[in-house]
Amino acid sequence: MNDPQKPTWYILGPGAIGSLWASYFRLSNFHVVLVTQSARDSNTIFLDDGYTQHAVDIEQITLAQLVESKQPIHNLLVTTKAQHTISALKLIKPCVTEDATLLVIQNGMATKDIQSLLPKVQLTVGITTDGAYRTDSCSVVHAGKGVTTIGNYKNTAISDELLAQLPNNYLHIEPCDNIELRQWKKLTINCLINGLTVIYDCKNGDLLGIPRAMEEMNALSIEITQLYQALNFNLQDFENPYQQALRTITTTANNYSSMYQDIHQHRKTEIDYINGYLVEKGRQLNSPCPENSRIVKAVKALEAAFQDNE
Numbered sequence: 142m143n144d145p146q147k148p149t150w151y152i153l154g155p156g157a158i159g160s161l162w163a164s165y166f167r168l169s170n171f172h173v174v175l176v177t178q179s180a181r182d183s184n185t186i187f188l189d190d191g192y193t194q195h196a197v198d199i200e201q202i203t204l205a206q207l208v209e210s211k212q213p214i215h216n217l218l219v220t221t222k223a224q225h226t227i228s229a230l231k232l233i234k235p236c237v238t239e240d241a242t243l244l245v246i247q248n249g250m251a252t253k254d255i256q257s258l259l260p261k262v263q264l265t266v267g268i269t270t271d272g273a274y275r276t277d278s279c280s281v282v283h284a285g286k287g288v289t290t291i292g293n294y295k296n297t298a299i300s301d302e303l304l305a306q307l308p309n310n311y312l313h314i315e316p317c318d319n320i321e322l323r324q325w326k327k328l329t330i331n332c333l334i335n336g337l338t339v340i341y342d343c344k345n346g347d348l349l350g351i352p353r354a355m356e357e358m359n360a361l362s363i364e365i366t367q368l369y370q371a372l373n374f375n376l377q378d379f380e381n382p383y384q385q386a387l388r389t390i391t392t393t394a395n396n397y398s399s400m401y402q403d404i405h406q407h408r409k410t411e412i413d414y415i416n417g418y419l420v421e422k423g424r425q426l427n428s429p430c431p432e433n434s435r436i437v438k439a440v441k442a443l444e445a446a447f448q449d450n451e
C-alpha cells in the first residue's frame with residue numbers, strides 16, 4: 142500500500158541495483174515507478190533477499206511513454222550504468238523538475254556530466270557495497286548485504302528529510318560529507334582490479350597468482366598516485382592503492398568483477414568512466430597515464446570483438 146505522506150520515486154535503470162531499491166522502496170510503502178527501456182510482461186519484481194522471496198508489485202512506464210506523458214519527476218533514482226546515464230537523462234530531462242532530488246547510485250565518474258545536464262537539481266551520489274544480480278528481467282537476488290554511502294555532490298550535508306525518504310529499514314544507508322573523496326577511492330580500486338580481471342579473464346582473487354597482472358597492478362598504483370599529486374590531492378587521504386587493491390582481491394577472491402561480467406555478457410563496459418576517466422584527467426593536467434590507457438585499449442578491443450561478431 143502507498144503511504145500518501147511518502148514521495149513517489151521514479152527509477153531510471155531498473156537492473157540489479159535499481160530493482161533492489163525499487164523493491165525495498167515498495168516494501169517501505171513508497172510509490173515507485175520503474176522507467177524501462179521497453180514494456181515488460183509483468184508488473185511484479187521477485188526479490189530474493191537471502192531469507193525470503195518477495196513478490197512486489199510495481200508500476201512501470203517506458204521511457205517513450207514517460208516523455209510523451211510529460212509527468213513531473215520530483216524524486217529520481219538513477220541506476221543505469223555510467224555509459225548510459227547521460228543519453229537516458231537527456232530523454233527524460235523535460236520531466237525532471239528544477240528542484241528535483243536526483244540520487245545516482247553507480248560506479249565510475251559520470252557525476253559532473255549529470256550536474257552539467259541538470260544544473261539546478263539536488264544531486265546526491267551513492268556508492269554501494271551491496272551486491273545484487275538479476276536472474277531474469279523481473280527477478281533480483283540481493284546476494285551481498287553491504288553499505289550504501291550517500292553524499293551530496295556539492296559536499297553539503299545530507300538532510301534528515303532526504304534520509305527519511307529512503308528505504309532505511311531494508312538497506313544500510315550512511316550519510317557522508319565528502320562523497321567526492323569516496324568516489325575517488327572507489328574509482329582507484331576499480332581502476333586497479335576490473336580491467337585486469339577482463340584482460341586475464343579471471344576472478345578477482347586469481348589475479349594474485351598471475352605475476353604479470355600483479356606487476357601491472359603495481360604500475361597502475363604508481364601512475365594513479367602521480368596523478369593525485371598532479372590533482373593536488375592530499376595523499377594522506379588515500380591508502381597506498383596497491384595495498385588497498387591487494388586487500389580487496391583477497392576479501393573478494395571468488396567474485397567476478399562487474400566489468401568481467403559485462404564482457405562475458407557481451408555488454409559495453411564502464412571503462413570510459415573508470416580508467417578512461419583517469420586517462421582524460423591526466424591528459425588535461427599533462428600527467429600522462431599510459432598504464433591506464435593500455436587497460437582502456439585492451440578492454441575496448443574486447444568490446445569491439447564481440448560487437449563485430451554480432
Ligand SMILES: NC(=O)c1ccc[n+]([C@@H]2O[C@H](COP(=O)([O-])OP(=O)(O)OC[C@H]3O[C@@H](n4cnc5c(N)ncnc54)[C@H](OP(=O)(O)O)[C@@H]3O)[C@@H](O)[C@H]2O)c1
Pocket residue numbers: 153154155156157158159177178179220221222223225228229246247248249269270271272273274275278399411
Ligand atoms: N550489481 C551490483 O551488485 C553493483 C554493486 C555495486 C555497484 N554497482 C553499480 O551500479 C550501477 C548499476 O549496476 P547494475 O548491476 O544494476 O546494472 P544493470 O543490471 O545492467 O542495470 C542497468 C539498467 O540500466 C538499463 N539501461 C541500459 N541502457 C539504458 C538506456 N540507454 N536508457 C535507460 N536505461 C538503460 C538496463 O535496462 P534493461 O533492463 O533493459 O537491461 C538496466 O535496467 C553500475 O554503475 C554498477 O557498476 C552494481
